[in-house]
Amino acid sequence: MAGFLTAGIVQTALEIGLIYSLVALSLFISFSILDICDLSTDGCYTLGCAAAAVITVAGHPILAIFAAVGAGICSGFVTAILQTRFGVPSILAGIIVNTGLYTVNLAVMGFSSNVAIFNKDTIFTMFAGLSGSEFWQEWSPLFLILIISCAIALILWWFMGTTLGLAIRATGDSPAMVRSSSINPAGMIIVGLCLGNALTGLAGALTAQYNKSCDINLGTGMVTIALASLIIGETLFGKRVMLRRIIGVLAGACLYRFIISLALRLNVPTEAFKLVSALIVAVAIAAPRAKELIVYSQKKRAAMKLRRSQAGREAAGHAEDHRDI
C-alpha cells in the first residue's frame, strides 16, 4: 500500500481536494443551509478561473484572486435576484445563469477557449519564494492552500453564529418563521448565494494559479464533484454541530480526491472519470438509505422465521391435543 500511495499522490490529492472543498463549502451554503439547488456552480467556477487567469497574466496575482471573488459574487447575485425577485424556480435560475456564463467566460478570456499563465507571478510562486529550501519548494503550495481553506472554514463557522448567519440558516429551515421575525427571506437568499458563489469564484482563481492555465470546459461537472464531497462529508461527520459539518465538508472533498487518485492508480482511463464521479455521488447519497433497507429486510426475515417456527410448534401442539382426545 505504501508503494501504491506515494507521498506525491497524497500531496496532490490534498492540494486539489482542499481547493475543491471551497466549491463544496459553497454548495454547503446553498444546498444544505439554504435548501436551494444552485446549479450555476460550473459556470461560476470557470468564471473565477478565467477572471483570475487573465488578471494574473496581466501581472496582478493578488488582485486576480479578489477579482475572481468579486466575479463570483456578481454571478451569485444574478442567480439570487432571478429566483427571489422574478420567481424563476431556483434550479432553472442556476441553469440559465450557467448557460449565460459560458459566453461571459469566453469573453473574459478574450474569446479564446484557454489562457495559459507563462512566467508570471502567482500567489503560489510568491509564497514559494519565501524560502529557498527544497522542502519548502515542494510543500509550500499545500501549506498555502491549507491556510486559505482553513481560514475560509473558520470564517464561515464564525459567520454562521452571527445574527446574519443565524437568519440565513433559519431561511433554509423555516421560511415562515423567518418572515414572522421581521427578516426578509429574499434578502437572506441573496446574501447566502453571493457568499457561496464568492467561494466558488475563489476556488476557480486558486485553480487558475495552481494549474497556471484556464480552460473554458474546466468547470464541467464541478457541481457533481462538489455535491459528492458535501455528501461524503455529511455521511461521515453527521449534520449536527456547525463546526463539525464544515470540517466534514473539507474532509469529504479531500477524501473524494483520494478516491479519484486511487482510480487513477488503478489505471481507470481518464475518459471514464465523469462516470466514476457520478457513481460516487449516487453511491454516497444512496448508501444511508440502502443501509436502512438491508437492516429492514434482515429484521423482516428474522421475524418471519420466528413466526414460522412458532406456527410450526403450535401446529405440532394442536396435533398432540388431537391425539389426547
Add this chain to the structure above:
Amino acid sequence: MLKITGISKTFNAGTINEKKALSRLSLELADGDFVTVVGSNGAGKSTLFNAISGSFLTDEGLIELDGRDITFEPEHKRSRYIGRLFQDPLMGTAPHMSIEENLAIAYLRTSKKSGQIFSRISKKEKDLFRERLSLLGMGLEDRMKNPVGLLSGGQRQALTLLMATLVTPKLLLLDEHTAALDPGTAAKVLELTKNIVQEQHITCLMVTHNMHQALDLGNRTLMMDSGRIVFDVSGEERSRMTVDELLARFAEKAGQKLDNDRILLSTEQND
C-alpha cells in the same frame, strides 16, 4: 389600535374557482382588546389574518395599525409589530436550530441597528432567554442548546408563543393555535397565552372552533361568514350569552344551520 376599512379579497378572480374570501370587511379593535373569532370553515377567518399580517395584498380597502397605514407594507416588515401563531405547531420554529438560536432570531424584532448583523448571541441575551423560558414551566431553560426539532408539538407551540411575544407585539394573531394539541397541552398553552397577553397588555385576535372558549376568553367575540363579520358581541350582552345562544345567533345570522362537526363536538365536550 387596529382599524380595517372595507377590505375585500377574491381568489382566482374570473375563473370557475372564483372565491370571494373577504367582502368589504371593516373592523376596529381598541387597545388591549382580546377578541375571539368564530365561524365555519371557509368563512374567511384565516384570510382575514393573512390580510392583516400581509401574506397577500387586499383587492381594496385600508388596514391601519396604531394610526399607521400598513395596507401595502410587506409581510416581513409588518411582523416587526404583529406576532402570529398558526395551527400547525411546526410552522413557527426552525427545527434544525437550537432553542437559543430560534429565540435569537425572534429577538431581532427589536430595532437593532444594521451594524449589529455580525454580533453573536450575547450573555445578556442568553440570560433573558433563560428567564423567559423558565416562565413556560416546561424545563426548556435547561435545554437551550437542543435543536427545536426534538421538542414535542406543545413545547414547540409554547416556544413559538414566547418568540412571538419576546418583543411585545402591538397585535397578536392566534389562528387556532391550540387546535392541533392534546387537551392537556392545549389547556396549558392557552393558560400561557392568557397570562402573557394580560401581562404585556397585547391586543389580540384569536380564531377558535370552541364556542365555549370563544365566550370564555377575552372581552369581545366576532362571528364570520362568507367573508363578512355577521355578529359582534361584547360587554354586558356577551357576559350573559350562553353557548346555545351563540349557536342560535349563528344559524340566524348566517341563514343556515351549523353543519360543522368540529364546532358541535367542541361544544359538547365542554358542556
